[in-house]
Each structure stands twice: as structure tokens, then as C-alpha cells.
Amino acid sequence: MTDQPTPMMAQYLAIREANPGALLFYRMGDFYEMFFEDAVAAAAALDIALTRRGTHLGQPIPMCGVPVHAAESYLLTLIRKGFRVAIAEQMEDPAEARKRGAKSVVARDVVRLVTPGTLTEESLLEARRHNFLAAHATVRDEAALAWVDISTGAFQVMACPLPRLAPELARLAPRELLVAEGARLDDLAQEAGAAMTELPGGAFDSATGARRLCALYGVETLDGFGSFSRAELAAMGAVVDYLDMTQKGQMPLLRPPLREASGGTMQIDAATRRNLELTQALSGGREGSLLAAIDRSVTAGGARLLERRISAPSRDLARIHARQDAVAWLVEDPRLNADLRAALQRVPDMDRALSRLALDRGGPRDLAAMRAGLTQGAQIAAWLSGEVPADLSGAAQALRGHEALVALLDAALVAEPPLLARDGGFVAAGHDADLDQTRRLRDEGRGVIAGMQADYAARAGVPGLKIRHNNVLGYFIETTATHAERMLAPPLSQVFIHRQTTASQIRFTTVELSELETRILNARDRALEIEREIFAGLRAAVLDHAAAIGQAAQALAEIDLAAAFADLATAEGWTRPVVDDSRAFVVEGGRHPVVERALKRQSSAFVANDCALTQGDTPAIWLLTGPNMAGKSTFLRQNALIAVLAQAGAFVPARKAHLGMVSQLFSRVGAADDLARGRSTFMVEMVETAAILNQADDHALVILDEIGRGTSTWDGLSIAWAVMEHLHGVNRCRALFATHYHEMTALSARLAGVENATVAVREWQGEVIFLHEVRKGAADRSYGVQVARLAGLPAGVIERAREVLDALESGEREGATRPAALIDDLPLFRAAPPASPAPKPRVSPLEGRLDAIHPDRLTPREALDLIYELKALTGESA
Template identity: 35%
Template structure:
């Protein structure tokens, strides 16, 4: 590691700074927080980064000579707040603590790294959102023959969820966007992919380069076998995993280096099975607003906000994962639906379960902090209370019929001995810190009770010594007192100093008093201070033993947490189904779909009772595979597309759906293409982004997919865009066969119905009055012939003269005549719909005379129109 600018050599530094530099060499990529007294200090370049990130003062100090070094620090008692800010800004932090009492140190106080915090490795409530998972991910690349492949592993250290996935190299983007990691580990050998990986993720995700040796297959297998204490990984179902095993080994190696081997609570690892779960790309998650709104990225206005009625953090995190990974197997979906259906019917049972679930602490994250000795006594007690609620849950589920609920009831691990031990050990009044002790219950440990008794009688014993000495000396104002510097002492005023006995040993002289000690007080002082120290150490030991007992049951506790979370999700679905009048979808293995009076789950909640949502049907079968939906803006086309996608997604998640009836043929993927914006960072225009998304759909969709297209080709000239939209529609219908909803303003696409038997036209209806247009938001059979764009402009508040002029121009264009203003006078000008340039009009007329329009197929007509456009001067046409 090269020296940081301005840094002195170790031999030129003070002993403490030499100690700092030695630690810093071992953690060069981390901000090192170095405990000095009551502060955590940072030095050199770290200090400058800390000062800027936290907006705290950058100071200087002497380094044992004429030179000075930059430093910035903050009080140790506020470290959680400051560290949280640093990690949120993408820094990795190493905490170096004093591990011996400075008063007992001989020379420099011993210091060691006691904690490592990175965006992907944190247990802090100040950083984590208890309703979101926080993933650390590793990506490894390899080859299978000529194919470039990738392996991913991801772990949430706070819940011990650990999974791997093998994908084609091109599938890394979808997987990363599905996992949404906070930190990604990449080999230095693959540093050229760093920017590519960064572009796949939000800007605040940290991508860390790791040494190449960590990415060898041999090393990964050793790390995995050593951690799971097995000779093979068959028991976890990943024995056939490819490059992803390397990624898993990298994660464990990284955790071992940063967590000092406190990883015994990570007991399982599993494969992500693409045959079991639907993959949702970033565009689909964004366009359907599954977990966040497109407006501001928050949960407000999302599907998650509407259906999340979970009562525990574990349930909230699982529901989020379910929404992002819908099921693809009918039996698994139906098992969930049966559980939801029974809880919907059993309202009293559901309410009692919800009440109990609301009292259960976050078992998963409590376990991780307890197992890594980061937990406070209060959290251990809350875990014990959660374990005590499991028999109640089991009893409530005992009479259930749904297989899922019966399985949950029979699979819970009650752990009564551990729950009882925690209840006996931790005082109910235990606070959130361990600084003052007192968190172990009276009666739990005999020696602790004896030491406490000695400490608790201190005041009485001091008063007894004080009274005895007043009687012996005749000094009525004599006091026995204590402070941290001098310990216990006897204070006598100067006026009474002549009465002080010879066996009094002077400790301190004050202006108006003298302080002394006596053998009896020395003996008591030693006993009481020793008792207090021993009491504190014994409490820490007892808590550590209790935490180790909890960690020993990590696997069973994690399984309990998973079952509680699953039950919480079922209750949430049942509550939503009852409140919003959802129906139970029928799941089938065919490629059809029937939705009767379907509603958009989010919009109907936003509109409320004052403006009830207009329900619509949707049908896909052998005779109808594609629906071309035309109509004006604001008429409900986009909402209709999204509601069909959300109903299909909810059904395959295992939830009831907003419809009178729904029959869903299993969907393998949902694709959406809705709107677009420039990707300036990658040099991509709006149209290129649109075409990238469209190409991805055409290359990845299958006959079992659901495709939702809301405008295609609007980012280029009319004829270019129309040609692309037409060709895409043909390709999807003939070559893919996917169920497709295509909302468009290209009314010309209505002609597709005449050429393809499985394509049908629909339109979003409006009604016109004398002075305005009313959008009915009803999707009906047939094509629309008007976009009502000027009416929408009027509703948006466009100046009246602009609206009036636009209507004049539209009327003129439809009649091939537009009145153009001039300085001299206004006179009508005959305008061709193809060209406004008179000098080229004769060329176009001759070209038109050669075209037999009646015999042209629509696609050929579009090509001829393109030629005419080129003849007329490109974009001027």
C-alpha cells in the first residue's frame, strides 16, 4: 500500500501513530476510526473524507516533531449515528477500539479492530430499514465452452438468507436488479466490468474489487466446506452449482475477514431456481410500480403500499420478496391461495393471529446481532418473548384445514427451555445499554447476587464507619465520602485537624479541609470496588453465555422466523381480500387468461368512493392473442394495461385479485414497455432506450409470456415509428405467440385485425358534447379514429388562442387547406398531407400516379410512403 499524501514514515511517528499506521496498512480501503480516550479519531486522508462527509471540523495535531497531521473525530457515545452517515454515503468503516483499561496499560493502550461496517455488512438499526432486506452480493465470471457465464451469490447478514444463482452473462443485469444489493464484490481480474456493473445498479451501490485469489474454484470449495462443516454441498442442493459456488466462497471469505469468524448463525445456503420463480426486469418493476412509485421512488402509490398489512418486520420483508419473485408452479400458487382463503373465511382466527404476530419481535435480525455479540440485553429478552408466543401460534393453527397452515403448525420449533432460560436471566427492566449493569435478574446466579449484595450495602456500611469514627475522634462534622480519583476517604475540616488520630493517613490537602484514609476504609474500598468490577464482568459473561446458547439454536430459530413471516403474509393477503373485495383467481396450465371486471389495485384506492374506478374485462384465448387498444390520452389505456399485468402478478404471488372473476394461465414472464427517457450517462437517446427495451422483449419473451406495450416508435418520425410498431406486432403474433396488449396512437395498426385472425381491436371510449370530451375509461371492442389531443391540451391549461389556432390547423389539414399568416395578408394555401413545399409537389404527384394504392399491403404502403418522404426532402415532409 502506498503512503497517503502527507503521511510520515512509521519510524518518524509517535508510538500511538505507529500503532495507527500498522492497523491502517491492514485495512487500506476502509475509513479507520481509531479510539482515543472518549473519541473516535481519523487521520490523514481519512480525516479529510470524514470531515467532508460528516461536516465536522478538520483539525491538526503534532506528530512527534515539527510536522502536523490532519485529524477529525467525534464522541464515542455518538458513534452509531456518525457511522450510519458514513456508510449511507458508500464508505467502508473499520472500528479500532481500546481493548484494555488505559489505567492498567503499560505503555501504549492495546487496540484491535472490533467491527467492520460496509453498505452490505451492517447490523445497525440506524442504517437498516426493518421492512427491507440488505444484501451483500458477489459476481464471478467464467466460461462453459464458448459461452460466457456468470455466477452470483447474495446474503443478508442480518437474516442469514444466503442464495446462489448461475446465469448467462447477459442475465447479470436482471438478477442484480432483482436482488437490489447494497454492495457488490468483483474480482480485480474483472475490473473492466466494474463500470458495466455500476451502470446496472443505482448510484449509491458500492462495487468493491477483491483479490483475484479469492475467486478460484478450489479456494471457494474449501471455504464453503469449512464453514458448513461438510464434505459436500449435496444437502443444500447446490452441488451442481457452477460459477455461483465461487461467488458464495468469495462472500464467506469476505465475511470471515471482516467479522472475525462470528458466522455460526449462517447455517444454510440455497439455489435460486429460475423454473420456480418469475423473473421481473427493471422496466417491469418500474412500470408496474410494484414496490415503489415512478413519481418519487417511494413506497407511496405502489402495489406494495396497497397490499402490505403485515404485522412483523419478517413478514414485511418476505412480502416484498414475494412481489418481486412471483411463482411459476400452479401447485405452489394454489397452496398459498388455499391458506389465504381459509384465513379470509375465519375472520376471528385471522384477527387473533394478527394480534399475536404484532407482538413478535424481529427474530431474524435479533438472532444475527445476538450471535455476533452485538445485541443489548433488551433485544435478547424480546427474542425470548417471541419464542414464548410460538405455542400460542401453534395452538391457533391446530384446527386449520389448508395444507400450508397445517404444515406451519406442525413445523414450528417451540424451544421452551431456551425461552425459559432467557426469561429467567434477563431483567424485564433491562435498558438499551450495558454500561451500568443490572440487566441479569436477581436470583439467576448465586455469585452475582452475593457481589451485588456487597455493593448494595455500601451506603449503610459507609454510614456505620462514619458514625464509629465520629465517636472515636469526637469530630461531629467528620464525613466518609467517595470520588473516582481518590476512591473512599474521610474528610475533616481544618478547624478539627488537631483532633485527627495518628493512625489516620493523609491523602489530600484542601484549602479548608484535609482528606484521610484508615486501614478499615482501605479494606472496605478494596472489597467494594472489587465486588462492583467482578459484578460487571460476571454479568457480561452470563449474557455472553446466553447469547451463545441462542446462537446454538440458530437454524431452528431461523426456520421459526420464516414460518412466522409466511403466516404474516397470508394474513395480510386475507385482510386485503376482505377489505377490497378481491376474488380468488383460478390458476391453470394453459396460455389463456380471462379477467371479468378487473380493477387497478392502486388506482382504485387513490380514486376512492368519490370517483369509482371503471372496471374492464380482458380475454386471451386461442382466437385472441393480441389486443390493439387505441383511443385518446387520459382515456385509461395505460391503466388498463397495468391492471392486467398487476392482476396476473398478484395471482402468481398467491394473493386474491381485484376482479369479479379471474382465470390465469400461468405466465412465465411479464414484459412492459411504457414511456422512456434519455440515458445520458450511457449516451443513449430516448429512442435508443425505447428500442433497447423493445429488443429485450422480442429476444426473451415466450408463448407463455404477458407483453404490455404502451406506445412503440414514438421517438422517431411517424413513418419510422409506425413501421417498427407494425413489424413488432407481426413478429410477436407470428413468431412468439405471447399474450399481448398494445396501446397505441397509431390508428393505422387497426388494420392488423384484417390480416391476422388472433389480433383484435379495442378502444378506450369517450363521449363528445358540444363543448368538451368526456373520458369514460371503458375498454370496448373496435378501433378508435380520434386521439383528442387538442382536448387534452385544453384540459392541461394551454392558452385559449393556442387551442383555437390548433383546431383551425387541424380542420385545415383534414381538408387539405391551412390558412398561413403573412405580413401582407392572409390567404388560404392548399396543403398536401404529404408535403408543405410547393416546389416539390409536382415530383410527388408523379410518384403518386405510379402507385396503385388499392393493391398494396399495409407494410408495402408504409415503405412507399417512406420513399415519398425521402423524395420530399426527409424530415420536411
């Protein structure tokens, strides 16, 4: 015999079966409940109690739940741990279900599937980062990548063959990647940090995708949006299909899709992004990245735009110059820039507020965000009038013309509305007469009744008339039998309706009093109902202006970023670079923005350096030698970052810079293995180097650090040598090549365009002082043993290392050909005996006097006397 599930549990199981692969949040009153395997998994993930409810097939049913009002925090935890959540709401009032019978179940259905790429709630999102959902489609010999952020409405697509997918995913960092079943892109998705979701192949049909897009935008053809390939239509169609499925038909407000042209941005692969720490530090997180060091934006939209610009620097020369013009104009007027930034600080995240309203997940504060953003926008537009750079002028134009909507929202909303519409209290007094009266009844019912009583007493000519209330009759009019005779006779009998006679009193009612009673009893619910109706009307008004509001939000982000770049340039002494179509790369006094920021916190100065990677029209390669810890990697990286900043439209950390357009940026810096793929550190190095040599064109910028160090000395040297020759003769690109193989400095005499440079050091009393200054020339030593001593290796190890190094160097000078022979001649290593305590050094009178001084205790007169005393002691010591 088996247990028959209860009607409620049968409903749960049916909904669960219809939504495989997701935890089911099953609404029961004020809680979302989970049962069976979902409960076990959720209880462990959320660290909440696991209980039981009834039995199924003879076994207790595991159960856990979370409060509805706190569901968002639990959803965030589950999403971060890789879960998908189906939310099943009650679709009717439980009272309606009870009317159908004791065993009737409240109707429930899934209203939304929450996945990493479909988040809209403010508490689930990072305000300053996009939350992209991406889809990759392959149609015959074509492939494309589409991506959307439903929290802002951004929707883009590009041709993307499989070899380009990894770099593009690294750029976008999507939270979720949609692929066709059997696509086998798990590794790429994992490397990009994206959850991968497989969809049936039919979701990627290009013809169906075109129809879905036409239906979404209400058009007959997509020609007005541009020309799209079959693969692009398939990728966009898959995105729309997935959104329709997860949002249960409540589609987000998506902007028309933009096609990103191939070659429009600087190409940066995943390894280079990681090595340069563009948006994320190697240690994880944002702090320590270029983005964190330069982000002075004051709006969420501006911060997201900055990340896009840094992740994909432009190759459109006109666009770069226009952005630089805007920054330069604001640099020249710091007062205006300060005013703009102060106004922008009061601009809320209109993009995400608009998205929530479109999905019917918004509240009164989202309407207030529209009002505040457009109000500040109008003020900003007024400041940006007259002769203004084109980018700022265009942005200002998008901020004008919203007066009617702002007036409506300003008249309708209180200054500080509540979060949820269901709480009421967000509509301003005087906006709706019916609401004002209902609120008066709700809040001042006794006063309204008193006023009606005085009115009736005057009309009846009965000063003693009273309006009273009891639980049986509700509100009624009461007077004595003597006075009642007048009210029972015409014409008053047509107003006052006899209701009840008692021993000493006669009671009446009126149509007006009955209606008032109903309104008083229902005033609270009626007030909420009126406010919900007003909210719906305001929401509709905002959505009618959605396109214009979206443009205004983008304009504010553009202005914010230009103002932020200007503030950064002014505060840090950055300059406007010359960017053109040449292959020049000349930087005077360049600095590393992240390292300089860290040094400033330590009150230390950064040593600026020059870099010139051109000889006439011929690109140059600098071969950089010098010890570890001297700053070679910093020098390499800073020049790459200067190129990124310049093509992002920012000023750069240098006294002067002339940069020809960089088409591709490659970096092979640092050492890391890839154990998951069975790759050693050396193998990773070689794979990344191969990618550079196979892809770099003559407008690329390449920075390489210590190629060949993961193998034997002669193998490593030969590989590094061949790589350098290939960069020079085949790729013909601009490059910085750091190495410890001093033998390679001979290449400067063999290859035109190769120059030697070194990071200067100074030795003083056995110590190595790093000057961090890059000079022309070659280093003669690596100072590895000195660096090892600075790192804290035991003294015995350092001494033995010096001994071996001296033997090898002397053998090399004497023409030895077999290092093994040199090593055989070394005396055997013997551990040094424990060091005996060193005798105390003799302390001079001067040193003794200095030890006895406590500067903080000296008066000015005592300090002056002490100077004469120390001068005398110095003479004695001499």
C-alpha cells in the same frame, strides 16, 4: 530534516496502510478520531469541524472525530455517501500500556470493516427491506450469482450468465456487488444501485470456495446442501471470504445455502420492474409502488418476505395453490385472522436479533426479542391446530418446542432490559444468588454492615460493639478496653483479630468483615461482571438453538404474510384467482391497486374493466386505442400487476380472474432517455422493445405502450406494425398493445387473435369526458388537442392547432398525398390581438338570488321558504 511521527501516529499510519480504501475510525478514549486525508473527507461528508493535531513532514495534521456513543449515526451517513469504514478499537486497558512506559501506545487493531453489504446494526438498516451482499463469478463457460443478507442469515445462489445479471440485480437490489478484478461490471452495478467491490481473482476460486464453505458449516462435503456448479461454488466462496475479511474472523450466522432453480420464478427484467413500479416508484422511494399499496404485514420479517414474493412471483403451481389456500382459510375466519395479526404485532425482528447475537454485537434486548418472539409464536401455534392448510400447519410446527429456552430467558431477564449489556440491570432478581447478594451489597451496604454488627455484638456479649469505617483502616470493629478483654481471650480471639489500640478504644477485624469489605468496594464491578457472564451463557443457549429459532422466524413471516394478504382481500374486496398451466388470461372487473388506493383518498371510485387475452386455446393480443388521459396505461399496468399478485400467492383486485401461468413479464411503458449511455428516448424504447421480441416465449405476458412514437409518423407506424406482427406470429404470447396509430386497427381483420379495444370518451358541449371504460372496438380520434387544452396551453395555441388539424384531416379525406401541400395552403399564423374585456353577462333574477344566499346561515324554516321562492323564480325565468 523531517518530522518523526509520534508512536501513536506511527501506529495510526500502519493500521491505515493495512486497510486501504476505507476511512479509519481510530479509537481514542470516548472518540473515534480520523487524521490526514480521512479527516478532510469525513469532515466534509459529516459536516463536522476539522481541527489539527501536531505536524507530519512539516505540515499540520488535519483531524476530526465523532463520539463513540453516537458513532452509528455517523456511520450511516458515511455508508450512504459511498464510504467504507475500518473500525480500530483499543485492544487493552490504557492502564496496561502505561505500565510499559511513558512512550508505550495502547494496542489497537481493526475489528471490523463496515461496508454497504455487511451492515447489522438496527439503526443502519431498513427494517422492512433486505440488505443483500452479492457476488458474481465466472468460471470458464459458467457464471453464477450468490447473495447473502448477514442481518438475517439468508444465503442463496443461482446460475446466472451475464445476460441475466441485470434482471437479477434489479430483482435483488443488493447494496454491494463483489466482482473479480477487471470484470468491468460498473454500469450494471450502478444501474442496480449497488456499490461495486473488486476482489483478487483468487477469491473466486471454486476449489477454495468449496473448502471455505465446508469449514464454515463444519462439514466434510457440501452434498448435503445440494449440487453446486463450479461457478456457484466460486460465487459463494467469494462471499464467505469477503465476510471473513470484513468481520475479522467473527463470521455471521448463515443458513445453509439454497440453490434457486432456473425458471422457478416469473422472469421480470429491469425495465419492466421500473415501469410497473413493483417495489419502488418512478419518482424514487417506496410510496406509490405496488409494494407500498398492498403491504399490510405487521412484522419486519413479513414485510421482507412480501418484497421477495412481489419481486419474484412463483412459477410453481403447487406452491401458488398452497399459499392461496392459506389466504382463503384466513379470509373465511376474519376473527382468527384479527387475533393472529394482533399477536404478530408483538413479534420483534428475531432474524436480525439472532444475527447480532451471533456476531457478538447483540445486547439484552436481542435476548428479549427471542423471548417475545417465541412466546408469541407458541400462542399462534396453539391457534393453528386441527384442520389447517399445509402452509400454516407447517409454520405452526416450527413454532412449537421452544418452551425450555423461553423459560430460561423469562427467568433470567427483566421485563424491559437495557440496550447494552455493559450497562447491567438486565438480569431478573432471583435468577442468580451470587448476583442478588452482590447487588444487595452494592445497593444496601450499610444495612448489611448493620446486620453484621448486631450479630457480632450478640456473639461477643458486648452490646456497645460498633463497626466503623475510615479511609486508613477501612471497615473495623471497635469497643472499649474493658469489653475488649473478653474478645482478646479464647475462644473469641479466634474470631476477632486485634488490629489497633487507641487511648480509649480497641479495634478488631474478622476474616468475614475483610471479605465483606472487599465485596462492598467491588460490588458494582462484580455485579456487572456476573451479568456479563450470565449474558454470555444466555447468548450461548440461544445460539445452540439458532437453527430452530431461524425456522421459527421464517414461520412467523409466512403466517404474517398470509394474514396480511387475507386482511387485504377482505378490506378491498379482492378475489382468489384461478391459476393453472394454461395460457388463459381472463380478468373480470379488474382494478389497478395503486391507482384505486390513491382515488380512495380523494373519495373517488375506480372504474373496473375486463380483459380477455385468450380465444379458446389461442393467446390473444388486444390493440388498445383511445386518447391520452383516458386510462390506457393504467389498464395495461393493472393487468400485469394482477398477474404478479396471483403468482405471488395473493388474491387479486378483480371480480373474477383465470390466469394461465406467466413465465415472463415484459413492459414497455413510458418515455425516458439514457443520456449517460448516449441513448435518446427513442433509442431506449427500441432497445427495450428488442429485448422483448428476442426473449418472450408463448407463456409470456407483454404490455406495450406507444411503440414508435419517438420518430416520424410513418417510421413509427411501420415499426409498431412490424412489432405487432412479430408478437403475433413469432412470440405467440399474450399482449396488450396501446397505440395512437389508428391505421393499425386494420390488423384485427388480418391476424387471428388480434382484437381491437378502446377507452371510451364522451364529448359534451365541446368538453371531453373520460369514462375510463375499456370497450371492444377502435377509437376514431386521439383527442390530443382537447387534452392539450386541459393541460393549460394558451387559447391561441389551441385555436391554431384546431385549424391545422382540420386542414390535415380534410386534406386526407380529399385524397391529398403530400402533407406539405396541405400545410402550404394554410393561412399564415398571426398572433391574435389582445382580447378586449368581455361584456358582463346579464344576470337573471334566479342567478342573482342564488348569489345572495349563504346556506350556512339558513334555519330549516328559512331553507324551506327559500325552496318555494326559487321555484317561483324558476317559473318566471322559463
